[in-house]
Amino acid sequence: MTTEANAPWLIVGLGNPGPGYAANRHNIGFMVADLLAERVGGKFKRAQKAQAQVVEGRIGPPGDSGRRVVLAKPMSYMNLSGGPVLSLRDFYKVPTARIVAIHDELDIDYGVLRLKLGGGDNGHNGLKSMTKTMGPDYHRLRFGIGRPPGRMQVADFVLKDFSGAERKELDYFVDRAADAVECLVIEGLERAQSTYNS
Secondary structure, rough: OOOOOOOOOOEEEEEEHHHOOOOOOHHHHHHHHHHHHHOOOOOOOOOOOOOOOEEEEOOOOOOOOEEEEEEEEOOOOOOOHHHHHHHHHHHHHHHHHHHHEEEOOOOOOOOOOOEEOOOOOOOHHHHHHHHHOOOOOOEEEEOOOOOOOOOOHHHHHHHHEEEEHHHHHHHHHHHHHHHHHHHHHHOOHHHHHHHHHO
């Protein structure tokens, strides 16, 4: 029987499925989820009860059995993320406050991280869809991508790959974002915020 105390964390990387989107700014959530999967030694596979790929594993300090986590990448396209996340939440019996959405954020400079619980969607279609299906009371790891240059439309900007200059630091920032998720799960929001909210 899953109680709230031993329920897993559901860590959702937001993005769009398919190789054409893989390196887009909008897919930073998938990139962080892929690294976390590598760290727990798992490979993403199709979820039984949801339009998503999942990895089950544990996150914790060495020598500790760790916290149960379900890493997920919705395969529904960004603006329909809420359906698969809701199905996974119900299937794994995860309290909404143990869900973490990892997503790109326009209003923060590139590579800057912000962790928070609840709040608005700031025009982000993935969050909008999740909030519509479950309410706003889940954690977010916002990964700054900055604003589009010049007159470029936001939709074009988020669906473009990171620039050459950005790619030089991308691995470092993805690594730091994965560390921030682990810190949140192991040590709680306050500690994670004081360490990673730069």
